[in-house]
Amino acid sequence: MQNFTQILFVMWRETVEAMLVVGILYAWLSHNPAGARGLKYLWGGVLAGLAGAFLLGLGIDAMNDALSEEEHAYFMAGMLLAAAILIVQMVFWMRRNGQRLKRDMEQTLSVNAQTENWWGVFSLAAIAVAREGSETVVFLSSLAMGSNGFASAQFWLALGLGAVLAGATFALLQLGGKLVSWRAFFRVTEVLLLLLACSLLMSGIEKLIDVQLLPVIVAQVWDTTGLLDDGSVLGSLVSSFTGYRARPALLNLIVFVAYWLAIRWMMRLSRRPTAAA
């Protein structure tokens, strides 16, 4: 039987990534009246993600049987890369438009351009929730299969914990937005999301390396397992949120550096957010 700590850890880890994305997007969109329409797309995305999580989670055995190794890798890589791109797009959209007043935004951005961005919000929320959610569903459904089925105390404990932790992450983010200046909040959350996007990018290319679509070039450039083992509890968390790898292949390093160089370059090009909140 899984003990309380194990359940707590898994539920926290699974919900925090998705809630980080949803929570930050919510804070950004509600900061400014022009984002109000985007909020509807955000919640729509969350609902779509939940539906997707159930389908993927409950159908995990069917999926394992139906898809070949390559198909599975392409599907996962596609989701990961799409999420990474959407995050980067969102960050830069906010940098350009986050400060604009509603009327100003409606004048400068065509309806299509606005809507396009809102669909980006929808998609990002949906992918983030579906990805982590599907693993949570597999985890939860097996607890429910315990001796009492759905009456199993562990199932309800885990579900309750998940809801509380997700809610807490969300609330903490909104609180953070209120406690510090908008500029500081935006800077920190922007970095958090860009780190996450890097991690998703790394995971995506690793899926493709695995089915030999991409070359490692050098299998292992160094081994910093002694410093931080990415298989350990702390290490796997750092790995999920930043893209850290204890034994990186050369391709991992190339993509990592290229990603941050590209981000820096794009930041130079875009207008910086103004100090006025």
Next chain:
Amino acid sequence: MFNKLAVCGAALLFAGAAFGGEDLLTFSLNCNNGVFAPKVLQVPAGKKFKLEIHNVGTEAIEFESKQLRKEKALSPGGKSFVVIYPLEPGEYKYFDDFHVSVGQGSIVAK
């Protein structure tokens, strides 16, 4: 009579080669609520192989290995496989992401 047998035999051989396909080396790994059996799996280096994972426990598991770049969730009783491409000689660690504290297993390629 002999000729007919020879032709049949040859046909069967060709059919076997065409449809039998490449026989992938297969290894089996059981996972019982985070405990892997065998804990250390010996495999030949430089050969592509199939790793069948069977969740024989009562809880969901997630076979994960950063080095092998694999992640696979399995519900109790679930069985699936991952294809591992030719490995350099060495030790490759894996763990159950749903039971992290239980410990790691490893695949040793020689």
